[in-house]
Amino acid sequence: MSSKKSEIKVSLNNLSRHYGSVAALQNFSLEMKTGEMVSLLGPSGCGKTTVLRILGGLDPHHDGNILVDGEDITGLPSDKRNMGMVFQAYSLFPNMTVAENVEYGLRVRKVSQEVRRKKSMELLEMVHLSHRGNAYPNQLSGGQQQRVALARALAISPKVLLLDEPLSALDAQVRVQIREEIRRIQLETETTTLFVTHDQEEAMSVSDRVGVMNAGQLEQIDSPTVLYNKPKTAFVASFVGVTNKIPAEIDGKGRVRILNQKIDLSKNSRSASEGEKVFALVRPENLILSNEFDTDAQPGLVITKSFLGPLTKLGVDLGIESLVYVNMTSQEARKIDVGDRVALKITSEELMVANA
Amino acid sequence: MGAGTMKSRIFSGTRYLILGLGLVFFIAPVASAIEFSLRSYGNKGHTMANYSWIFQQEDFFTNITISLKLAVLSAVITVVTVVPAVTFLHLEGQRYKRIFEFLAILPLVVPVVSLAIGAQKAMPLFIQNSQYELAFFYVVIAIPYTFQSLNVGLSSIPLKTLVEASRSLGASFAKTVTSVIVPAIRSAINAAVFLAVTLSFGEFTLTSLLHWETFPVWITRVSQGNVLGSIALSMFSLIGAWTLLILVQSAQNVQKNRRSKSQVEEMEEATA
Amino acid sequence: MTLMTSTQDTTIRKNGGVSSLLKLTPLAPFSLIFLFFFCWPIFQILKNSLDQGKGHYGLSAYRLMFTKPYMHAFTTSLQLSFYSSLTAGVIGAVIAFYVHRSKSGFKSIIAMLSGVLANSGGVPLAFMFIAAFGAQGGVVTVLKKLGIDIYGAGFTLYSLTGLILVYSFFQIPLMVLVFTPALEGMRNEWREANNSLGGTNIQFLRWVLIPVLFPAFLASILLLFASAFSAFATARALTGGSVGLVPLVIGSLIDGNVITDQANLGDALAVGMIFVSAVVMVFYGFSLRWARGR
Numbered sequence: 028m029s030s031k032k033s034e035i036k037v038s039l040n041n042l043s044r045h046y047g048s049v050a051a052l053q054n055f056s057l058e059m060k061t062g063e064m065v066s067l068l069g070p071s072g073c074g075k076t077t078v079l080r081i082l083g084g085l086d087p088h089h090d091g092n093i094l095v096d097g098e099d100i101t102g103l104p105s106d107k108r109n110m111g112m113v114f115q116a117y118s119l120f121p122n123m124t125v126a127e128n129v130e131y132g133l134r135v136r137k138v139s140q141e142v143r144r145k146k147s148m149e150l151l152e153m154v155h156l157s158h159r160g161n162a163y164p165n166q167l168s169g170g171q172q173q174r175v176a177l178a179r180a181l182a183i184s185p186k187v188l189l190l191d192e193p194l195s196a197l198d199a200q201v202r203v204q205i206r207e208e209i210r211r212i213q214l215e216t217e218t219t220t221l222f223v224t225h226d227q228e229e230a231m232s233v234s235d236r237v238g239v240m241n242a243g244q245l246e247q248i249d250s251p252t253v254l255y256n257k258p259k260t261a262f263v264a265s266f267v268g269v270t271n272k273i274p275a276e277i278d279g280k281g282r283v284r285i286l287n288q289k290i291d292l293s294k295n296s297r298s299a300s301e302g303e304k305v306f307a308l309v310r311p312e313n314l315i316l317s318n319e320f321d322t323d324a325q326p327g328l329v330i331t332k333s334f335l336g337p338l339t340k341l342g343v344d345l346g347i348e349s350l351v352y353v354n355m356t357s358q359e360a361r362k363i364d365v366g367d368r369v370a371l372k373i374t375s376e377e378l379m380v381a382n383a
Numbered sequence: 384m385g386a387g388t389m390k391s392r393i394f395s396g397t398r399y400l401i402l403g404l405g406l407v408f409f410i411a412p413v414a415s416a417i418e419f420s421l422r423s424y425g426n427k428g429h430t431m432a433n434y435s436w437i438f439q440q441e442d443f444f445t446n447i448t449i450s451l452k453l454a455v456l457s458a459v460i461t462v463v464t465v466v467p468a469v470t471f472l473h474l475e476g477q478r479y480k481r482i483f484e485f486l487a488i489l490p491l492v493v494p495v496v497s498l499a500i501g502a503q504k505a506m507p508l509f510i511q512n513s514q515y516e517l518a519f520f521y522v523v524i525a526i527p528y529t530f531q532s533l534n535v536g537l538s539s540i541p542l543k544t545l546v547e548a549s550r551s552l553g554a555s556f557a558k559t560v561t562s563v564i565v566p567a568i569r570s571a572i573n574a575a576v577f578l579a580v581t582l583s584f585g586e587f588t589l590t591s592l593l594h595w596e597t598f599p600v601w602i603t604r605v606s607q608g609n610v611l612g613s614i615a616l617s618m619f620s621l622i623g624a625w626t627l628l629i630l631v632q633s634a635q636n637v638q639k640n641r642r643s644k645s646q647v648e649e650m651e652e653a654t655a
Numbered sequence: 656m657t658l659m660t661s662t663q664d665t666t667i668r669k670n671g672g673v674s675s676l677l678k679l680t681p682l683a684p685f686s687l688i689f690l691f692f693f694c695w696p697i698f699q700i701l702k703n704s705l706d707q708g709k710g711h712y713g714l715s716a717y718r719l720m721f722t723k724p725y726m727h728a729f730t731t732s733l734q735l736s737f738y739s740s741l742t743a744g745v746i747g748a749v750i751a752f753y754v755h756r757s758k759s760g761f762k763s764i765i766a767m768l769s770g771v772l773a774n775s776g777g778v779p780l781a782f783m784f785i786a787a788f789g790a791q792g793g794v795v796t797v798l799k800k801l802g803i804d805i806y807g808a809g810f811t812l813y814s815l816t817g818l819i820l821v822y823s824f825f826q827i828p829l830m831v832l833v834f835t836p837a838l839e840g841m842r843n844e845w846r847e848a849n850n851s852l853g854g855t856n857i858q859f860l861r862w863v864l865i866p867v868l869f870p871a872f873l874a875s876i877l878l879l880f881a882s883a884f885s886a887f888a889t890a891r892a893l894t895g896g897s898v899g900l901v902p903l904v905i906g907s908l909i910d911g912n913v914i915t916d917q918a919n920l921g922d923a924l925a926v927g928m929i930f931v932s933a934v935v936m937v938f939y940g941f942s943l944r945w946a947r948g949r
Contacts, residue, residue, distance in 0.1 A: 085847055105850040112851035118844040122866040131862075132852035176848075183852060398753045405750050405827075409772065412824065415793020416786035464684040471681035479682070490693060492936045494885035496902040497925035500909060501696025504703060523693045587777045587888040588902075592909050603778045603892065614786045617779035628771040636763070 036061040041091035062217040066230035069240035111180025116196040119164040126160035132183035150178035170201040188220040261381030275307040286325035293377040305380040311354040324370035420615035433615035450598035454583040456518035461579040469533040487530035499592035521583040529575040536571025704922035716923035739822040740879035747830025755838040772828035781892035837871030870946035877939040
């Protein structure tokens with residue numbers, strides 16, 4: 028852990044952007060440390076791509092400023108920012124070979140042919156495509172094209188690497204491979220990276236920190252584990268990971284009455300008044316099923332059973348509007364069948380609630 | 384505020400300049416020709432007399448009628464020949480598709496003048512004596528466009544899947560043709576008909592070299608000796624053609640927007 | 656088992672011949688019309704061009720075609736096609752470029768207009784230009800009032816230059832029509848990638864935009880070339896016979912205005928025209944493939 032790692036590389040301060048009366052971004056602030064990989068996660072229209080494009084200088088912003096390495100780059104055009112960008116698709120120049128594409132940034136900087144060629148070969152090695160240097164983009168698969176795009180962006184030794192949903196256009200299996208390669212290369216080259224995606228599994232699996240965005244605002248930014256276990260808002264809780272929404276009632280005294288149990292309210296839930304009807308957000312792995320019908324267990328009927336490999340997901344009808352999903356290991360789930368009557372209990376010690 | 388704003392400043396100025404110049408280049412001849420056509424002999428100011436002269440010509444209606452008849456005939460022949468052929472090539476005859484695509488381009492390669500010379504001497508007398516031979520030649524000249532239009536139109540719909548779905552639901556081949564295939568390619572057929580009609584109406588080269596008189600040929604003949612009248616006639620025919628084209632294209636656009644919904648409805652009805 | 660298969664085999668084989676031919680019926684009307692009204696006339700001109708009467712076949716018509724007056728017609732035609740397609744091509748490409756960057760409402764209006772204007776031609780077009788650019792024409796008069804005397808400077812509508820002007824009226828829209836799809840295939844990501852990698856606009860133009868668009872540009876120009884080369888009506892209405900173009904020469908031969916001792920010179924010229932047109936279309940095909948290849 029060198030002290031270099033704790034230096035702030037990028038500082039986005041109070042950025043906003045409006046389209047007429049619609050605010051694509053509101054008062055957005057973010058700091059990125061050198062060598063860190065930060066993901067911005069959220070539904071379409073949440074503003075995550077806007078942040079990336081503003082940082083890259085491709086879109087303008089109103090208010091706020093951007094500091095990179097301590098310098099204010101707010102007015103700087105995109106060709107002077109020295110940031111490497113990888114788009115969702117189609118970004119390779121079709122009239123140049125793979126090697127020529129990778130060299131492009133260096134060619135623009137008037138680097139000599141030999142040096143360019145050497146650097147592009149190095150980078151193609153890094154993405155395992157050095158044998159396709161003379162191919163044209165349309166001869167490559169989607170995954171290969173994105174790897175070339177990555178190499179091309181890294182060739183200019185960028186201050187920040189900007190990835191705009193680079194995996195969205197790829198097949199599921201290829202997506203997993205490429206995201207791991209991106210992470211590997213990012214760590215190897217110690218490049219500060221901003222990764223935008225709507226796929227939470229992607230974001231959670233490769234990032235140092237994940238920022239969840241909604242309607243132009245950053246709701247929470249934390250490491251993946253903290254984000255998952257300690258969501259700060261109901262939106263984050265339901266966007267990250269799967270969650271059940273079970274109707275409940277506030278019991279005063281900071282507790283909530285849900286099903287047949289009384290559980291403490293999570294510190295992060297907003298303050299609520301007694302008797303108020305809310306939804307409690309419970310993760311499937313925080314529910315257990317048994318055939319012990321205690322007083323605080325809720326009886327229910329197993330309606331669906333889905334085998335997911337190591338886990339099995341059971342859908343239980345508790346007499347409320349939608350099925351409640353419970354995850355258990357497939358070993359344990361062997362004892363339970365569709366149509367069984369079961370007893371359900373929540374195992375969290377504190378709950379997050381949201382408005383009805 | 385980033386490179387984006389700077390670029391658009393430089394570009395939008397030139398954009399209006401270029402597009403403005405372009406507009407002037409196209410409007411100038413039209414405007415001045417219209418002005419010309421409204422002149423009266425002896426510089427007595429402007430008048431519509433030249434336009435009424437058009438309609439006073441005895442052959443005006445005869446020739447418009449002939450051109451109309453030929454246009455309709457060409458449209459019918461096109462539909463009867465090209466539509467089944469292209470549909471077949473997309474269904475069962477896929478291996479012949481490339482050959483026919485190549486053949487369909489050939490009339491484009493052959494200048495109409497050359498075809499005219501060939502047509503002069505090649506046709507047996509009974510054909511040479513009927514003005515309706517022109518319709519068949521118009522169809523041939525239009526083939527590159529009509530074939531292409533139908534080809535592209537058919538490529539854009541999942542024809543094979545539609546036919547297979549219809550058959551598997553129990554429809555006979557005849558019912559499939561009328562209820563599934565024809566509605567699906569209706570807009571492509573319309574486009575092909577439109578192309579055939581436009582071409583027939585405007586065709587001059589072959590018609591005049593074969594010594595037949597249709598509306599375009601008549602325009603030339605009747606224009607000798609009356610400069611103002613000929614200009615009026617030309618403007619009438621040009622602007623008339625343009626107006627019709629614009630109307631048809633706008634109607635097509637409106638239909639295209641409505642089509643997506645009705646296509647689904649039609650399919651549901653047909654297979655009910 | 657074997658018995659069944661062999662019966663099936665023979666059944667298939669028996670129906671194979673007749674039914675597979677019957678299956679091709681949808682192609683029959685098209686093929687018949689095509690053969691009779693296209694292939695047959697073409698065959699006739701090929702045959703007639705070699706026919707020297709009394710059963711002799713030879714190349715004398717072609718030999719006559721290669722002499723000065725007729726070769727001059729070819730060169731004039733080629734010049735006209737070359738200059739008009741190049742001028743209209745460049746202008747059309749520039750206009751298409753600016754239209755491409757406009758809003759979609761404007762784009763569809765232009766698309767419709769281009770389709771309409773590209774269809775103008777023949778006699779009405781010629782007369783319209785006479786009315787505008789003839790010696791007494793409207794535009795000429797307006798320019799005179801502004802102090803510009805184009806006829807005094809040597810311009811005349813009834814010349815090669817005049818024809819180039821008239822042809823542009825339908826060739827520029829045709830270029831816009833044909834070239835726009837290539838522009839639509841351009842991706843915004845390329846320019847943005849160029850910018851993020853540090854490239855200037857000029858570098859982008861030189862190294863990406865122009866190389867990518869050139870094959871399509873070439874293909875479009877060749878199409879313009881072919882259409883200019885074959886045009887007949889407009890040229891005749893405008894110039895009568897004063898500008899010697901091959902289609903017009905053929906027209907005169909058909910009309911009997913020109914007598915030569917080679918009755919089938921017209922056929923030879925027609926074949927010559929087909930040849931030139933075919934060469935242009937072959938290059939057009941190659942350009943298209945080049946455009947699609949990358």
